Amino acid sequence: MQQSASPSAKTQTAAGGPLAGIRIVEFxxxxxxxxxxxxxxxxxxEVITLVRAGQKPQGAAARGRKVVEVDLKNKESVAGVMTLxxxxxxxxxxxxxxxxxRLGLGxxxxxxxxxxxxxGRMTGWxxxxxxxxxxxxxxxxxxxxxxxAAIGPADKPVPPLNLVGDFGGGSLYLxxxxxxxxxEAKRSGKGQVVDAAMCDGAASLITMFFDMTAAGRWKEARExxxxxxxxxxxxxxxxxxxxxxSIGSIEPxxxxxxxxxAGLTDAQYDGQMDPKNWPELKQKLTAVFKSxxxxxxxxxMEGTDVCFAPxxxxxxxxxxxxxxxxxxxxxxxxxxxxxxxxxxxxxxxTVRAPIKTDLASLAKEWGGK
Numbered sequence: 001m002q003q004s005a006s007p008s009a010k011t012q013t014a015a016g017g018p019l020a021g022i023r024i025v026e027f028x029x030x031x032x033x034x035x036x037x038x039x040x041x042x043x044x045x046e047v048i049t050l051v052r053a054g055q056k057p058q059g060a061a062a063r064g065r066k067v068v069e070v071d072l073k074n075k076e077s078v079a080g081v082m083t084l085x086x087x088x089x090x091x092x093x094x095x096x097x098x099x100x101x102r103l104g105l106g107x108x109x110x111x112x113x114x115x116x117x118x119x120g121r122m123t124g125w126x127x128x129x130x131x132x133x134x135x136x137x138x139x140x141x142x143x144x145x146x147x148x149a150a151i152g153p154a155d156k157p158v159p160p161l162n163l164v165g166d167f168g169g170g171s172l173y174l175x176x177x178x179x180x181x182x183x184e185a186k187r188s189g190k191g192q193v194v195d196a197a198m199c200d201g202a203a204s205l206i207t208m209f210f211d212m213t214a215a216g217r218w219k220e221a222r223e224x225x226x227x228x229x230x231x232x233x234x235x236x237x238x239x240x241x242x243x244x245x246s247i248g249s250i251e252p253x254x255x256x257x258x259x260x261x262a263g264l265t266d267a268q269y270d271g272q273m274d275p276k277n278w279p280e281l282k283q284k285l286t287a288v289f290k291s292x293x294x295x296x297x298x299x300x301m302e303g304t305d306v307c308f309a310p311x312x313x314x315x316x317x318x319x320x321x322x323x324x325x326x327x328x329x330x331x332x333x334x335x336x337x338x339x340x341x342x343x344x345x346x347x348x349x350t351v352r353a354p355i356k357t358d359l360a361s362l363a364k365e366w367g368g369k
Contacts, residue, residue, distance in 0.1 A: 016348055016349075016350060017043045017045070018043055018044060019045040020044035020045075022040075022044070022046065022090070022182065023045070023046045023087065023089050023090075024037065024046065024088060024090045024091070024178075025084055025090075026047055026048065026049045026091075026093075027050050027091075027094070028052070028055065029093070029094035030094075031094075031162070031166045032094070032171040032174065033093070033094035033174070035061050035166070035171040036092065036170070036171035036172075036178075037049065037061075037065070038060065038064065040175060041350075041352070042063070042064060042340035042349045042350065042351065043340070043349050043350075044347070047066070048065070048066045048068060049062070049065040049068070049354075050081060051070070052069065053071065054069075055069070060338070063332060063333075063351060063352060063354060064351065064352045064354070065354045065355070066355050066356075066362065067355065067356045067357070068356075068359055069358075070359065077359070078105065081105065083359075083363050084359070084362060085105075085113070085114060086113055087114075087367070088114070088117060089182060089185075090117065090119075090120060090181075090191075091118070091120060092174070093121060093122070094121075096123070096132075096133060097121075097132050097133065098133075107193050111192075114191070115189070115190055115191060116189060116191045117191040118178055118181040118192065118194060119193045119194065120174055120177065120181075120194045121193060121195055122174050123195075123198070124136045124138075124165070124197065124198045125141070125198075127193075127195045138162035138164070138165035138166045138170075138198065139159045139162075141169070141170075141199045142159075142165040142169070145169075145203040146209075147165075147205065147206050148160075149220070150220070150222065150228060151222070151228070152222055153222060154221065154222050154223040157222070164202050164205060165198040165199075165201075168202065168205055169199070169201025169203075169205055170196065170198040173196050174196035178194055181194050212225075232277075232278050232281035232282040232285050233249040233255055233258065233272060235282070236311055237289035237290075238286070239289055239293050239294040240290055240291060240293045240296075241293040241294060243294035244310070245289065245294055245297050245298075245308065245311060246310075247301075247308050249307050252272070253305065254307050257305055258301075258308075261300050262285075262289075262300075262301075264285070269281060294310050318336055327339060330351065332351055333353055339351070
């Protein structure tokens with residue numbers, strides 16, 4: 001039977017998820033590891049997060065976990081963790097290469113005891129290479145891929161928050177890798193190490209731009225290409241009230257509608273795809289959009305095929321009619337946060353509060369698997 005309705009956030013906060021029955025042990029970290037574990041927990045996996053004494057996972061990224069305090073320098077605690085890993089389907093760790101090995105929890109040891117385990121390793125530089133042992137953050141990992149150099153105004157690169165490295169190139173590739181390895185392990189009966197590096201993932205994310213470069217359709221100077229703010233028909237513009245709107249009128253029919261609704265009768269606009277026209281047309285369009293407030297432009301263009309949207313702050317986004325209708329944001333533990341994504345129609349995702357427990361209780365609970 002085909003399902004056509006999209007589940008609401010209320011449905012998603014019920015129970016279940018497509019990963020129900022999957023057990024994952026997460027060694028607590030920051031950034032992409034916890035976010036990846038959150039995605040897996042939202043989809044129904046039972047995620048056990050191991051933290052230091054007194055450490056409390058915070059924020060939305062901690063939701064859906066069972067939290068256990070452990071001392072990984074204590075042999076008894078490590079033995080208890082190993083017992084959990086014997087029954088787990090996957091592991092997530094984000095330490096520098098070699099740390100897990102020094103703790104006695106490296107892949108050779110753990111997979112030697114549980115050959116079906118998927119061992120997820122989340123780092124910035126990867127497990128190998130000249131920079132593997134160096135410290136770094138998102139901005140550094142995307143710098144060496146070519147991604148950061150392509151983002152921002154002409155005068156300097158601008159970090160795109162930590163979306164490209166930590167979460168796009170890190171968490172999402174970690175989750176994809178773990179899920180793929182879990183599927184393969186069902187067929188082969190063998191787990192494996194997933195080496196998820198943010199520099200690898202960020203490089204993968206810009207595949208299309210390497211293709212465009214190879215085809216001679218991408219210049220390395222910022223604000224000189226169609227998708228990097230160079231084109232007048234793809235970018236953001238300030239309005240009369242100081243707020244901003246975005247347009248992405250690439251296709252001829254969408255561009256024609258932009259011209260119609262914005263009153264762009266100047267014949268120079270006919271040369272849409274001629275980069276020589278873009279700087280002057282951007283100046284002209286800047287003046288046009290400053291002639292009305294953001295709300296006035298929304299009344300004219302939102303919901304049309306101009307490919308238009310207001311540029312909203314996070315607080316504004318939670319109130320936008322489309323986001324409200326789809327229940328994209330939810331209230332959880334007293335805070336507004338994004339609902340689980342993507343949505344599953346038959347096995348909806350679950351939003352759960354973290355639960356504190358202990359190794360002994362978990363070992364007893366997991367012992368029958």
